[in-house]
Amino acid sequence: MIKKVLVAEDHEIVNISVQKTLEDLAVQDISYAYYCDDALYKITQAFNAGNSYDLLITDLHFEADGHKQTLSGGIELITAARKVQPDLRILIFSLENRTAVIDNLYKNYHIDGFVAKARNDARALKEAINEIGQYRNYYPHHYRQSTNKKNAYSFSEYDINIITLLAQGMLIKDIPKYLQQKGIKPSGLSTIEKRLNQMKEALGFTKNEQLVAYCKDTGAM
Amino acid sequence: MIKKVLVAEDHEIVNISVQKTLEDLAVQDISYAYYCDDALYKITQAFNAGNSYDLLITDLHFEADGHKQTLSGGIELITAARKVQPDLRILIFSLENRTAVIDNLYKNYHIDGFVAKARNDARALKEAINEIGQYRNYYPHHYRQSTNKKNAYSFSEYDINIITLLAQGMLIKDIPKYLQQKGIKPSGLSTIEKRLNQMKEALGFTKNEQLVAYCKDTGAM
DNA sequence: TATCAAAATACGGTTTCCCGTAAAAACACA
DNA sequence: TGTGTTTTTACGGGAAACCGTATTTTGATA
Numbered sequence: 001m002i003k004k005v006l007v008a009e010d011h012e013i014v015n016i017s018v019q020k021t022l023e024d025l026a027v028q029d030i031s032y033a034y035y036c037d038d039a040l041y042k043i044t045q046a047f048n049a050g051n052s053y054d055l056l057i058t059d060l061h062f063e064a065d066g067h068k069q070t071l072s073g074g075i076e077l078i079t080a081a082r083k084v085q086p087d088l089r090i091l092i093f094s095l096e097n098r099t100a101v102i103d104n105l106y107k108n109y110h111i112d113g114f115v116a117k118a119r120n121d122a123r124a125l126k127e128a129i130n131e132i133g134q135y136r137n138y139y140p141h142h143y144r145q146s147t148n149k150k151n152a153y154s155f156s157e158y159d160i161n162i163i164t165l166l167a168q169g170m171l172i173k174d175i176p177k178y179l180q181q182k183g184i185k186p187s188g189l190s191t192i193e194k195r196l197n198q199m200k201e202a203l204g205f206t207k208n209e210q211l212v213a214y215c216k217d218t219g220a221m
Numbered sequence: 222m223i224k225k226v227l228v229a230e231d232h233e234i235v236n237i238s239v240q241k242t243l244e245d246l247a248v249q250d251i252s253y254a255y256y257c258d259d260a261l262y263k264i265t266q267a268f269n270a271g272n273s274y275d276l277l278i279t280d281l282h283f284e285a286d287g288h289k290q291t292l293s294g295g296i297e298l299i300t301a302a303r304k305v306q307p308d309l310r311i312l313i314f315s316l317e318n319r320t321a322v323i324d325n326l327y328k329n330y331h332i333d334g335f336v337a338k339a340r341n342d343a344r345a346l347k348e349a350i351n352e353i354g355q356y357r358n359y360y361p362h363h364y365r366q367s368t369n370k371k372n373a374y375s376f377s378e379y380d381i382n383i384i385t386l387l388a389q390g391m392l393i394k395d396i397p398k399y400l401q402q403k404g405i406k407p408s409g410l411s412t413i414e415k416r417l418n419q420m421k422e423a424l425g426f427t428k429n430e431q432l433v434a435y436c437k438d439t440g441a442m
Numbered sequence: 443t444a445t446c447a448a449a450a451t452a453c454g455g456t457t458t459c460c461c462g463t464a465a466a467a468a469c470a471c472a
Numbered sequence: 473t474g475t476g477t478t479t480t481t482a483c484g485g486g487a488a489a490c491c492g493t494a495t496t497t498t499g500a501t502a
Contacts, residue, residue: 013239014235016237016241019232063339121234122233122237166429166430167432168436170428173489186450191449194450210389212386212430212437213433216438393458406480408480410481411481413480
């Protein structure tokens with residue numbers, strides 16, 4: 001059962017509704033943080049006082065507004081929070097709807113649930129909190145369906161490096177030099193060309209511009 | 222004074238808060254639409270009954286969910302709504318924060334206000350409704366400041382066409398043929414090359430990949 | 443260490459792109 | 473209609489990208 005919840009969310013409008021939703025679920029102890037740093041502070045304080053949170057509901061993206069923050073967003077927040085309190089359950093409430101990104105959250109950050117800000121998000125939020133309250137993971141509907149479908153080409157960090165350089169205007173022939181300076185290992189021109197070919201092949205593309213567009217669209221870059 | 226409002230917004234969570242915000246402003250007559258088509262229907266009905274809305278608050282982007290819609294989003298909705306009721310005041314409430322896009326809304330669609338879903342959006346919403354209630358336009362803070370700063374290169378429809386073709390993998394040398402078939406006017410290869418050069422020149426780029434990345438980032442494409 | 447397989451690199455020919463100049467067409471205006 | 477200007481197009485040389493093949497390097501294994 002979820003009794004004590006911290007909501008980290010910078011949008012006032014969203015906070016108002018999350019509060020109402022939590023009240024509907026009879027959650028008694030609700031705290032709010034409009035900044036990641038503040039959220040981490042509250043988690044730490046509560047934990048040290050022996051009165052830790054059951055659940056953290058957080059957005060992924062927080063707008064910068066002049067207040068200097070050490071934590072840049074939801075991902076850093078949950079990483080830091082888990083260091084303080086490893087058993088803290090985490091529910092992401094975000095606009096993100098790209099499977100690759102959500103996948104990453106479950107696999108590498110072990111979140112307990114993800115709810116997309118979308119049409120029936122208030123209802124989904126309630127379902128998620130109920131599931132998590134019983135120590136079960138909650139997966140969004142569209143994710144459950146799409147996860148075993150065609151899983152798009154998964155770019156390596158190396159791949160993204162190359163495409164990013166292209167998107168920044170570097171000539172392909174100049175990339176080997178750059179990679180060598182950075183100490184990135186396969187730096188031969190042929191290897192780079194081959195990698196680009198593999199990616200294009202895998203995605204049915206013919207031009208590097210398509211790779212750039214695709215990475216921008218899927219959030220890989 | 223705003224008395225009768227229609228809220229078109231597909232996110233349940235947002236709707237809950239907008240309702241609360243409007244109640245705070247003592248707006249008496251509030252209607253909701255989760256779909257654009259439904260919103261237009263309500264506007265038409267109210268107008269024909271001689272009991273038209275004072276204000277439409279709408280999102281820009283609506284999620285598709287199986288229900289077939291003739292209106293694809295906020296922009297189509299406001300265009301259609303103005304045909305029914307030209308004096309309808311319109312407030313956009315959206316996550317959009319790209320100056321070019323917001324600019325377009327004021328200049329070409331003559332919206333009365335824009336509030337970004339952001340940190341203090343509930344407060345901004347109240348300010349906007351008060352301003353619009355007095356028949357004044359409301360401009361978001363960050364927009365007021367950035368509007369006279371460096372206004373990025375503004376792409377023509379023709380420009381976007383070319384960049385889109387590149388992003389789809391078409392070879393530059395094949396573009397003339399394509400444009401001719403489509404009846405798009407300057408179709409010479411040299412002209413296309415020159416246009417690309419102008420765009421890159423204006424933005425300080427050297428490669429077409431940068432143009433693709435830029436358009437994706439700014440939402441021009 | 444010797445051997446084999448896989449990965450990385452070197453190289454060369456072809457295609458596409460880039461970019462400048464010049465000719466042609468479209469347009470504005472008297 | 474004639475003139476001047478701008479836009480569009482044609483053309484060509486050089487640079488970069490593309491792509492296949494051959495060679496070298498790396499890494500694992502016996």
